[in-house]
Each structure stands twice: as C-alpha cells, then as structure tokens.
Amino acid sequence: MQIDHPELTDLLKQAYSAEKAAAFAYQGHAASVKDPQEKKDIHQIEIDEWGHRAEVLKIMQQYSIPISKFYEFRFHVIGKIISGSCFVIGWFMPFYFAGRLESGNVCEYFRMKQFFNSLGIKEHDKILYEMGIKEKEHEVYFLQQIKNNKLLPYFEKxxxxxxxxxxNNIDLDKKYPVEESDHYCKK
Structure with a gap:
C-alpha cells in the first residue's frame, strides 16, 4: 500500500536518516565524557536512536517509501561532524545541543501520528507516541545534566x-495517553 501525503513521506525519510546522525553524535558524546554514568546513559540514548531508526524503516517499508540517498548522506556527514566536535567543544555544549535537538525531535513523531490519522490510519499511533515520549525523556535527561550550569541562561536566551x-508542549509529569495525545505538537 502506498500513501499520498508528501509531507508525511518526507518526514519519515528525514527521521530515518536523522536518527543515524543522532546515534553517531551520541557515540562521540559518550566517548568524550569522563563520568562512567554519563557514558552509560548517553550510550543507552544512542541505542534508543538506532531502535527508532529501525521502527521508522518498518513503517516506510510498509508503504513502499524509499530511503533518501540525499538525506542518508547529509545526516551521515552531520552525525560524524557532531560526533567529532564533542571532543573539542567542552562538556556543556554537547549536552545543551543534544537536549535542544531532542526537544525538536519529540514533535516529529507526534506530527507523523497526526498525518497518519488525517489519512484514517491509526495502526502506528502507539509506536509513534512511544518514540515521541522517549525523545522527550532524552530531552529531560540532557536538561537535568546542565540545569545548574552558569552558561544555560545565556544559551537559552x-x-x-x-x-x-x-x-514541544509535553510534560512527562502530566502525560496524556496515546488516545488523548492529539493536542501535542500542534502548530
């Protein structure tokens, strides 16, 4: 079955490739930190990103959506550059920009869910919701690491x-179930 929704198909292609960039970035980030718990936590986030990539691929294959060679190349290069930069930009910036990136990624999955729902397709709701929530958990993790850093107010501004x-507008302390999550990430 194929779907006629160019914005959704492009978002799926981008998400698939961007998850690789994120995983590569977290490889460098984990290698650049000294604290063993931080290494472990960041490595787990990398594993989550590879898992998201696999789930997005399953959805793409179900609708015969091809992998974009352009996005694959672009995000491969971006991921490797970010990975290497983690060794030279200090401790704070990799945590900050990882958190900011994850914050934006949250809405990718909720927008995919909304797009599928607009086509009358609900079968991916649970996995897209779970991936969006997991990205929010990643965002919260990175913010917790830097919340008391003196640079944060300047970077936030x-x-x-x-x-x-x-x-995004998701609060993990007041999380809505998948069936009631339609108001998340509305533009």
Whole structure:
C-alpha cells in the first residue's frame, strides 16, 4: 500500500536518516565524557536512536517509501561532524545541543501520528507516541545534566531552549495517553 501525503513521506525519510546522525553524535558524546554514568546513559540514548531508526524503516517499508540517498548522506556527514566536535567543544555544549535537538525531535513523531490519522490510519499511533515520549525523556535527561550550569541562561536566551523554553508542549509529569495525545505538537 502506498500513501499520498508528501509531507508525511518526507518526514519519515528525514527521521530515518536523522536518527543515524543522532546515534553517531551520541557515540562521540559518550566517548568524550569522563563520568562512567554519563557514558552509560548517553550510550543507552544512542541505542534508543538506532531502535527508532529501525521502527521508522518498518513503517516506510510498509508503504513502499524509499530511503533518501540525499538525506542518508547529509545526516551521515552531520552525525560524524557532531560526533567529532564533542571532543573539542567542552562538556556543556554537547549536552545543551543534544537536549535542544531532542526537544525538536519529540514533535516529529507526534506530527507523523497526526498525518497518519488525517489519512484514517491509526495502526502506528502507539509506536509513534512511544518514540515521541522517549525523545522527550532524552530531552529531560540532557536538561537535568546542565540545569545548574552558569552558561544555560545565556544559551537559552540565544538558542530558545532550556529550563523556561521547550520546542514541544509535553510534560512527562502530566502525560496524556496515546488516545488523548492529539493536542501535542500542534502548530
């Protein structure tokens, strides 16, 4: 079965490739930190990203959506550059930008769910919801690591993400079930 929704198919292609970039970035991030618990936590997030990539691929294959060679190349390069930069930009910036990235990724999965629902397709609701929530958990993890850092207020003002600002409207303490999650990430 094929779907006629160019925005959804492009979002799936981008998400598939961007998950590889994120996983590569977390490889470098984990290798660059000294704290064993941070290494372990970041490695687990990398594993989660590879899992998301596999789930997105299953959905793409179900609808005969091809992998974008352009996105694969682009995000491969981006991921490797970010991975290497973690060794030279200090401790704070990899945590900050990982959190900001995850904050935006949350909405990718909720938008996919909304797009599928607009086509009358509900079978992917649970997995897309779970991946969106997992991205939110990643965002919260990274923010917790830097919440007391003196650089955070300056970065938040400049890059519009931190304690006060998020790129999504999900509160893990007041999480709605999948059936009631339609108001998440509405533009």
């Amino acid at each position: 400049l890059f519009k993400w931190g304690i006060i600002e998020s790129m």
